[in-house]
Amino acid sequence: MNQIESQLKDLIIKAAASAFAYQLTDDEIVIEIPKEKQYGDYSTNVAMRLTKALHEKPQAIAAKLVEELVKYSDTISSASIAGPGFINFVLNGDTLTDVLRTILASPDTYGQTNSGKGLKINLEYVSANPTGDLHPGHARGAAMGDSVARLMKFAGYDVTSEYYVNDAGNQINNMALSLQARYFQICGLEAKIPEDGYNGPDLIAIAQRFYDLHGTAYRDVVSEESLPIFRAYGLAAEITKLKEDLALFRVEYDVWSSEQSIYDRHMVEKSVKKLQELDMTYEAEGAVWLKTTLFGDDKDRVIIRSNGLYTYLTPDIAYHVDKFERGFTKLVDFLGADHHGYINRLKAAIQALGYDKDALEIDIIQMARMIKDGEEFKMSKRTGKAVALKDLIEEAGVDAVRYYFASRAADTHMDFDLDMATKQSNENPVYYAQYAHARVCSILKSGQGYALASSFEQLVHPKEIDLLKYLNEFPVVVSDAAVSRQPHKICNYIQKLAQLFHSFYADCKVLDDGNAELTAQRLALVTAVKITLKNALWLIGVSAPERM
RNA sequence: GUCUACGUAGCUCAGCUGGAUAGAGCAUGCGCCUUCUAAGCGCACGGUCGAGGGUUCGAGUCCCCCCGUGGACGCCA
Numbered sequence: 001m002n003q004i005e006s007q008l009k010d011l012i013i014k015a016a017a018s019a020f021a022y023q024l025t026d027d028e029i030v031i032e033i034p035k036e037k038q039y040g041d042y043s044t045n046v047a048m049r050l051t052k053a054l055h056e057k058p059q060a061i062a063a064k065l066v067e068e069l070v071k072y073s074d075t076i077s078s079a080s081i082a083g084p085g086f087i088n089f090v091l092n093g094d095t096l097t098d099v100l101r102t103i104l105a106s107p108d109t110y111g112q113t114n115s116g117k118g119l120k121i122n123l124e125y126v127s128a129n130p131t132g133d134l135h136p137g138h139a140r141g142a143a144m145g146d147s148v149a150r151l152m153k154f155a156g157y158d159v160t161s162e163y164y165v166n167d168a169g170n171q172i173n174n175m176a177l178s179l180q181a182r183y184f185q186i187c188g189l190e191a192k193i194p195e196d197g198y199n200g201p202d203l204i205a206i207a208q209r210f211y212d213l214h215g216t217a218y219r220d221v222v223s224e225e226s227l228p229i230f231r232a233y234g235l236a237a238e239i240t241k242l243k244e245d246l247a248l249f250r251v252e253y254d255v256w257s258s259e260q261s262i263y264d265r266h267m268v269e270k271s272v273k274k275l276q277e278l279d280m281t282y283e284a285e286g287a288v289w290l291k292t293t294l295f296g297d298d299k300d301r302v303i304i305r306s307n308g309l310y311t312y313l314t315p316d317i318a319y320h321v322d323k324f325e326r327g328f329t330k331l332v333d334f335l336g337a338d339h340h341g342y343i344n345r346l347k348a349a350i351q352a353l354g355y356d357k358d359a360l361e362i363d364i365i366q367m368a369r370m371i372k373d374g375e376e377f378k379m380s381k382r383t384g385k386a387v388a389l390k391d392l393i394e395e396a397g398v399d400a401v402r403y404y405f406a407s408r409a410a411d412t413h414m415d416f417d418l419d420m421a422t423k424q425s426n427e428n429p430v431y432y433a434q435y436a437h438a439r440v441c442s443i444l445k446s447g448q449g450y451a452l453a454s455s456f457e458q459l460v461h462p463k464e465i466d467l468l469k470y471l472n473e474f475p476v477v478v479s480d481a482a483v484s485r486q487p488h489k490i491c492n493y494i495q496k497l498a499q500l501f502h503s504f505y506a507d508c509k510v511l512d513d514g515n516a517e518l519t520a521q522r523l524a525l526v527t528a529v530k531i532t533l534k535n536a537l538w539l540i541g542v543s544a545p546e547r548m
Numbered sequence: 549g550u551c552u553a554c555g556u557a558g559c560u561c562a563g564c565u566g567g568a569u570a571g572a573g574c575a576u577g578c579g580c581c582u583u584c585u586a587a588g589c590g591c592a593c594g595g596u597c598g599a600g601g602g603u604u605c606g607a608g609u610c611c612c613c614c615c616g617u618g619g620a621c622g623c624c625a
Contacts, residue, residue, distance in 0.1 A: 027565085036568075045567060051605080058605080083568045084605075129625070169625055196624095287623050298551070298621080305623040312625045340552060341620040366553075367619070408561065413554060413618055427560085427574055435587050443584050480564065492562060495572070506580095506589040526584095548587065 003098060004042070004472050005031045007075055008089065012046055015068035020054055020061075033469055037462075040080070040088035041096070041469060047085040058085025096468040097456035103471065103528040104452065111535050115479040116157030122323050123149050125334035126246070127164040130238035131175040132200040133388040134245050135379055136401075136416055137336075140368045142389075143405035145334050146251040147487035147540045154539060155482030160254045160328070163242075164319060167235055168259040169312065174198065175238070176231035180223065182207035183230065187219040199383055206237045245390050250398060250541040257322075259315050267318035268310060271353070272303060275317075280352040292348035295357075301345050313342075317349045324355060332485070333362045334410075340364055363485060365410045371417045387418060399542045403430035406540040407491035429495055430542060433533065436498035438548040439505060440530040444523070447511050452527060453520035463504040464525060470500055474532050478539070487540055494536045501529050 009029045016024045024046070034043045047062035054061055062081040069079040069087070078090045103110045125145025128138050145161065152159040166172075178198045184191035186207055193199055210233055218226045239256075246252070262268060272288075275281050280291050286306030290313075293300050303314045323331050335342065343362045350360050370377040370387070379386040393401060407429070408414050459468065474493065481489040510522040534544040 030565080030567095032564080032567095034568075035571085039568075043568090048567070048605085086568065166625070171625055285623080289623095302623045307623075309623085311623065337553075337619050339620085339625095343552095364553075364619095369618085411553065412561075415560080417560090429573060431587050432573080435585080439585060439588080441585095446584050477564090484564090488562080489564080492572085495562090499572085502588055503590090505584080509584070511584050548585080 003102070004091070004095060005476065007095070008042060008044070011069060011072050011075065012044065012065065015065045016046075016050075019064040019068050020050075022050070022054065033473070034086075034088065039082060039086070040078075040090045041465075042091065043082075043086050043088045045086055047081075047087060061085070062087050093457060093460065096465065096472070097459060099468060099472045100456055100524050100528050101454075103531050104524060107531040108535075110531055111474045111478045111539075112154050112156070113475050113479045114156040115483060116152060116155045116159075118156060118158050119330060120328050121152060121157050121159045121330045121332060122162055122326075122328040123152070123159055123332045123334075124162045124164055126251075127166070128242070129166045129169075129171050130235060130242060131171050131198050132238075133202045133386065133390065134242065135386040135389055136370055136392050136418070137368055137379060139249065139389050139392070139401060140405045140414075141334055141336060141365050142246060142249055142251045143402050143541065144365055144410055144487060146249075147402075147406050147490070148334075148482070148485045150539050150541070151478065151482040151485075151487060151490070155479050157482065161252075162255045162257055162323075163253045164257050164259065164316075165239060166259050167239075168263055168315065170196075172231060172235060173227075175203070175234055176227055179203050179207055179210070179234040180227060180230045183210055183218065186211045187216050189219065200386070202238070202241065202388075203234070206234060209237070245388075248390060248393055248398070250402065257319065259319065262315050262318050262322060265322075267322055268315050271318040271321050272314065275303070275349075275352060278352065278354070290345075290349060290352065292345045292352070295344075295348035295351045297344040297348045301349075313345060313349065316346065317353075320346070320350060320360065321353065324359070329359070331360045333360070334365055335362055337364050337366045363410060366413050368405070368414050368416045371415050372419060377418065392418070399430050399434070400428045402541045403433075403491065404428060406487045406542075409486060409488050429491075431548075432502075433494045433498040433537065434542070434545050435548055436501045437530060437533045437537070437544045438546060440501070440526045440533070441546045443510050443526055444530070447519065447523050450511075450516070450520050450523055452524040453517065454524075456521050456524065458518045458521050459525060461504075461508055463500070463507050464522075466500050467497075467504055467525060467529060470497055471528055471532055474536070481539075490536055490539050494533065494540075497529065497533060497536070501526075501533075 008031050009026055012029055013024045016022045028049065029044060029046050031042055031044050034040060047065060048058040050061050051058050059081060062085045066079045066081060066087060069076060075092060075095050076089055077092045080088050082088050123145065126138055126141045128134060134142070149159055149161040174194060174196045175198055177194045181191040181193050181197065182203050210230070218229065275290060280294070281288050281303065282291065283289070287302045288304035289300045290303045291300055301313055302311050303317075304310060320331060343364070347357065347360055347362070351357050370379060404416070459465075477489055477493045481487055508522065510519060510526055512519050537544045
């Protein structure tokens with residue numbers, strides 16, 4: 001909630017109380033900036049929303065509210081009725097410029113709110129298997145997840161970001177076998193990558209490092225005996241590489257969780273046992289099934305196969321229990337759309353264990369189709385046919401890639417044109433926003449001799465008013481983006497703020513030798529723009545360059 | 549076939565719990581640098597919001613049904 005909106009809401013609540021003896025709440029009032037400037041600085045549709053409760057026509061309600069509202073002339077310079085019953089406000093200058101004092105007083109925290117109320121949240125994203133390089137398809141999840149983590153921290157949540165490493169399943173054996181085969185090949189032996197193995201170039205590099213370390217020491221050892229060595233070595237190498245690539249992408253996790261450690265701590269047996277005690281399981285066809293249909297799943301799911309092994313679901317259930325036991329009140333998972341069918345069974349399992357249905361929220365991130373030479377480029381870790389995230393970053397730059405992925409809502413099917421991305425063209429709007437920041441920096445550098453103003457009565461140009469209003473919006477946008485976990489709202493904000501600044505720049509000269517006071521006031525304004533842009537860019541992991 | 553998302557300008561996408569004449573970038577066309585960065589500004593062009601019904605003061609937004617696209621439908625992970 002920004003200062004202006006909460007002020008206006010308070011006034012509307014008071015006005016409704018004295019005009020109708022009706023007690024409004026904050027949630028019932030929507031304040032917005034009208035698209036058309038002729039409708040004033042801010043507007044509300046509250047009169048229309050009250051028609052049912054008050055049994056009067058919206059215009060009549062609006063008229064009575066306005067009668068009350070105009071009394072608060074220290075905030076509102078005018079209030080009027082328009083169209084079907086909107087109330088439009090024009091504000092006093094002071095009301096608008098207060099935001100500059102706020103921003104300049106604590107630059108690093110502008111935009112922070114307490115919307116999250118310290119709620120302890122766990123946010124899991126990417127969690128790709130440690131069996132190959134991250135590719136651009138993972139980049140969307142990484143960009144989304146990291147941005148949402150930053151957003152939630154900014155909005156007052158106590159959020160922990162987490163990567164679940166599947167280091168215990170079948171796929172790790174296949175990775176180890178593939179690595180071993182690569183090693184044998186380097187040793188000059190005939191060796192084939194197993195059918196379910198991994199053909200990626202990363203394993204060749206890891207095998208080479210292994211060879212450099214051990215030479216032919218494992219060349220003549222029986223495969224079964226050396227496999228655990230390759231397994232451990234490969235796993236460590238893959239995980240290190242994951243961390244490095246993500247760090248390169250400016251993605252840092254608070255916690256890396258290991259599936260193996262879930263097993264080692266007997267979390268899996270405990271969870272299964274508890275499910276059995278709660279009578280949530282049954283045996284059939286030699287397997288143990290979980291009654292997920294009790295909680296809306298299409299069919300019951302196997303948790304212990306007839307060969308005695310667990311399915312993927314089982315340790316994952318235990319892992320989520322582990323998260324709850326670490327004290328999180330809410331778990332959020334970001335999954336790719338290809339895991340969509342997994343949502344119901346996992347949520348069902350959580351409920352079977354007695355947790356609240358809403359304690360686990362799973363957001364689906366639609367897949368990004370990779371386009372190369374105008375055609376879809378199918379990628380697969382198994383065949384090794386893929387572009388590594390690392391290569392993409394090197395060619396296109398972290399800023400462009402992160403902005404691109406952050407700027408689209410998670411539920412849109414998007415195309416990622418590899419050719420365009422690597423061209424580093426101006427088609428990516430990130431440069432527009434960064435340029436605005438660089439321009440402000442340039443002004444500030446040239447205007448070093450001036451002090452910033454502390455009163456702002458001369459900021460009355462329409463372009464200045466637009467900027468002031470929009471600066472006021474930032475905390476609302478952050479809060480909204482955090483609660484809805486939609487970082488693209490920050491991108492929209494950045495784009496608009498940059499546009500307002502560029503437009504202001506064209507019309508208003510900041511450094512004016514003939515008017516020191518106006519210069520000082522405008523310097524304060526552009527400093528506030530710089531701070532806000534920088535904070536907004538930080539939220540989506542994009543740098544704010546001083547010059548371009 | 550079933551489930552689940554999506555379909556908005558030539559292209560990529562916004563559109564805040566239903567609100568005023570549906571927006572932006574790119575592309576296209578025309579203007580603007582002796583003045584703080586032209587990676588910029590201004591103007592123009594561009595739409596049956598996939599089709600059809602319904603709900604109400606009001607629907608791109610909610611409901612139903614078609615059409616199209618992606619994804620998922622394992623005792624794989």
